[in-house]
Amino acid sequence: MSFFAVEQAPARLNRSELAVPGSQPQMFEKAAQSDADVIFLDLEDAVAPDEKEQARRNIIQALNEVDWGSKTMSIRINGLDTHYMYRDVVDIVEQAGERLDLIMIPKVGTAADVYAVDMMVTQIEDAKGYKKRIGFEHIIETALGMQNVNEIASASKRNESLHFGVADYAASTRARTTIIGGVNPDYSVLTDPANDGSRDVHWGDMWHYALARMVVAARANGLRPIDGPFGDFQDPDGYRAAARRAAVLGCEGKWAIHPSQIALANGVMSPSDAEVTKAHRILEAMAEAEAAGRGAVSLDGRLIDYASIRQAEVMVEKSRQIAAG
Ligand code: GLV
Ligand code: MG
Numbered sequence: 072m073s074f075f076a077v078e079q080a081p082a083r084l085n086r087s088e089l090a091v092p093g094s095q096p097q098m099f100e101k102a103a104q105s106d107a108d109v110i111f112l113d114l115e116d117a118v119a120p121d122e123k124e125q126a127r128r129n130i131i132q133a134l135n136e137v138d139w140g141s142k143t144m145s146i147r148i149n150g151l152d153t154h155y156m157y158r159d160v161v162d163i164v165e166q167a168g169e170r171l172d173l174i175m176i177p178k179v180g181t182a183a184d185v186y187a188v189d190m191m192v193t194q195i196e197d198a199k200g201y202k203k204r205i206g207f208e209h210i211i212e213t214a215l216g217m218q219n220v221n222e223i224a225s226a227s228k229r230n231e232s233l234h235f236g237v238a239d240y241a242a243s244t245r246a247r248t249t250i251i252g253g254v255n256p257d258y259s260v261l262t263d264p265a266n267d268g269s270r271d272v273h274w275g276d277m278w279h280y281a282l283a284r285m286v287v288a289a290r291a292n293g294l295r296p297i298d299g300p301f302g303d304f305q306d307p308d309g310y311r312a313a314a315r316r317a318a319v320l321g322c323e324g325k326w327a328i329h330p331s332q333i334a335l336a337n338g339v340m341s342p343s344d345a346e347v348t349k350a351h352r353i354l355e356a357m358a359e360a361e362a363a364g365r366g367a368v369s370l371d372g373r374l375i376d377y378a379s380i381r382q383a384e385v386m387v388e389k390s391r392q393i394a395a396g
């Protein structure tokens with residue numbers, strides 16, 4: 072390991088993150104009863120300009136009055152380039168800050184954006200005498216945000232997670248997309264002709280680079296990488312495929328923009344019983360190897376070593392969090 076210690080953000084279950092428009096208070100109770108690990112009440116892109124103020128009032132009331140149980144509660148504030156954002160922070164943190172766990176900052180572009188919100192939240196928390204510190208989630212969804220993702224990830228002690236906002240990212244980079252978070256047949260490889268002249272088309276994942284880059288920035292700073300929305304909520308298979316790809320790269324959660332996507336995210340982002348059992352067996356085998364003075368052994372015909380211990384520990388810790396959740 073490097074001598075540089077990476078401080079880890081507070082451990083929270085973040086398999087599913089449900090988006091709920093602040094302008095739709097009739098959805099709040101159902102969201103509170105759902106199996107989502109995290110809920111963000113939205114003031115930004117799901118809310119029309121003339122509904123912003125009412126949405127803010129709805130959110131303040133709901134944070135104070137709805138029984139959200141043990142859910143992690145977040146608000147997505149408006150962008151720093153709008154005139155809504157300062158009131159989102161001031162009114163909601165002042166009037167409902169005790170039940171707020173996280174603030175989600177959309178379209179974050181530079182470390183200074185994070186600094187500005189940190190300064191405001193710190194003043195409000197101090198003035199109100201809050202004991203708990205509100206954490207930050209950042210949506211990486213612009214070319215600027217992706218360019219500065221490393222600095223953003225390390226810009227505040229409040230940082231907890233980075234989210235890949237694929238819809239705005241596509242708009243910002245002018246990517247050609249079909250549906251939010253979906254794939255594009257143009258992003259494919261045409262194989263050379265086989266002996267019989269036939270050729271195959273292999274679809275590729277056009278989001279791979281962006282997601283992988285964000286995952287590295289998040290993990291190098293002890294933050295959770297979370298995959299963003301998948302727009303077609305009538306395509307559970309497409310959602311699962313996108314979530315699996317994100318999980319393979321290291322993401323530990325995915326947004327749900329529709330309640331039906333919560334179970335899909337929780338399913339993909341929870342280790343299976345077989346994976347957890349295997350992780351326990353790796354830890355046992357390595358403990359025996361160590362006792363016998365060996366650093367690597369084989370299990371089920373495969374080599375395992377100290378790196379396997381770290382992977383197995385991550386798996387076991389995740390299953391412990393889920394059981395406690
Ligand atoms: C989320 O905000 C996105 O733009 O995908
Ligand atoms: Mg967005």
